[in-house]
Amino acid sequence: MTDRALRLLLRDTRLAELAAYPFDFDVERAGYGPVEPVRLAAGGTLRIVAGDAGGGTYFVCEDDSLRF
Template sequence: MTTSLLALVRGHNAVADYLCWPGELDFTRTEHVEPVHLANGLTLEPFAGDGAGGTYFFCGEGGEGRPILFADSEGGAALIAVGLPELLRLLLAAPWWRDCPNCTAEESEEAAAEYLEDEPALLAAREAVAATLGLSYPTAAEALARLHVTATGIGREFDLIHTPEGTAYRMLIG
């Protein structure tokens, strides 16, 4: 029997800690700040949060290969990956993706410099996490290009709606 990637991450403290920071993927926080739904009618399953009140949702029915939407606590959302492996590759390659709303190399280089200044051991920790998960990952530029394609392509079909008011969240990527 194969262990799910989610179970592997949750069951390995060093991996979960790295994903929590710098990845901002905290598996202990799964409640979103307000009631939301998808305009396309697919179900939302929160599975993680970030330190600023954002939430990661699996969209639709199924397993870890489902699309993943991120919603922040300020009314922004974007489909950021298709499947948990893609999300983890993004977080390994560019944990600073939130600082790159246009997904440009310039944004990434600036954000990476800030992260590495604050966390000089980040790259070594990333290698250990990737090895534990058995995942290879792209360059930051490649990961951000994939993020942009996902968010602005198929992601257009995943409009997040604030349920009480019926208003759509704004696009985080674009």
């Protein structure tokens, strides 16, 4: 996931709704955060970008890779 794609999802509600359903990538759920504390085993930072209906959280790692 690129920063450009995330910016588009945050700016365009139609695209954000499409990502939320049927793909279950809901940028509005980013504010809820993870249920438990999360960290990378190798260290580094995580940025929450979205959540899913099952309580999962999507993160972007400091190297800009997407993790679930």
